[in-house]
Amino acid sequence: MSMHHIGVDLGGTKVDITLSGAAIEKPLWRDRKPTVTDKGPGGLIAQLATMIQEARAKADGPTTVGLGLPGSIDPQSGEVRNCVMPWLDGTPLPALLSQAVGAPVAFINDAQAFALSEANFGAGRNxxxxxxxxxxxxxxxxxxIDGRVQAGRHGIxxxxxxIAVEMSGRECYCGRRGCxxxxxxxxxxxxxYYELTGRNTRLAVIAERAGSGDVVAASVLAEMVEAFGVGVGSLVNAFDPDVIVVGGGVSLLPILFDAGRTALARQAMAVPFKTPVVRAKLGDASGVFGAALIGRQSQA
Known part of the structure; x- marks a missing residue:
């Protein structure tokens, strides 16, 4: 009997779930529901457990379960921290959900899930x-590295x-500066852009204006390119990756992949700089695929 894999992508607004066989990137079944946010951790755990049980019922055999969340699990305490849903912080979610489901659930941070799936099934394949x-x-x-997320000693x-790109720079909500x-x-x-113009404007519009002579918009994008170069270029100097995969809303701006890559090359110690900097391929499926894969890997 073949093993099936359940991936759950928990977000602040929706829960995405897939059931797949050996080919995780080709789900056999997928469902989405709005996240239950008004009933505390207990209400959310009940929702997740119900959705996982529904997927297991369709599997007709053994399953692994992995869940990606917008936050992380402290390896020491086993509790949620830094979550987009602050009311979940401090909850021992892995223990409670595994108990509710009656089977182990592997957890992964949503950005790590993105990286894991793009590395195995997307733009970073091979x-x-x-x-x-x-x-x-x-x-x-x-x-x-070698198809597995390296989460580190603290999971961070x-x-x-x-990472700081400016000493004593802009204040960050995390309490540090220059992030x-x-x-x-x-x-x-x-x-x-708002600070400089007094106008609330969406990023896509700022990018459009930068291309049609708005000097303030152009300066905001130039700052973004510089930050991308210094920040990501420094990471190249630390780990020298084989490929850099960029996703998220800002990755829709083509400037990141030309001027951004040039700025990155200036910061990187590699001359000539040969690392491909590529746009992510899997779209919003990267979260569930990464979650399903961490579930499979944790059972291997």
Missing amino acids: ARIVLGITIGTGVGGGWV AGEIGH LEQYLSGTALERR
Whole structure:
């Protein structure tokens, strides 16, 4: 009897779930539901357990379960931390959910899930060291080496939004200063444009204006390119990945892959700089695929 794999991508607004056989990137079944956020951790655990049981019922045989979440699990305490849903922080989610489901559930941070799936099924396929970066409302990432996420001693490897690109720089909500996220995320870029113009403007519109003579918009994008170069170029100097895969809303801006790559090459010690910097391929499926894969790998 063949093993099936369940992947759950838990987000602040929706829960995405897939059931697959050996080919995780080709799900046999997929479902989405709005996240239950008004009933506390207990309500969410009940929702997740119900969705997982529904997937298991379709599997007709043994399953593994993996879950990606917008936060991480502290390896010491086993509790949720830094979650987009702050009311989940401090909850021993792995223990409670595994208990509710009656089977082990493997957990992974959503940015690490993105990197894992892109490395195995997407734009980083066949590369040995993959740096996956998501640039959207925040900045996150993950290191995948030989097809497996390297989460590190504290589980924080890939928290690239919080590497400093400017000493004593802009304040970050995390309590530190000069974090890359404050210079590169869509949120930060929109805030910067607002500071300079007094106008609330979406990033896509700022990018459009930069191309049609708006000098402030052009300067905001130039700052973004510089931050990308310094931040990601420094990571190249640390790990020298075989490929860099970029996803998230900001990755829709072509400037990241030309001017951004040039800025990155200036910071990297590799001359000539040959690392491909590529856009992610899997779209919003990367979360569930990475979750399903961590489930399979944790049972192997």
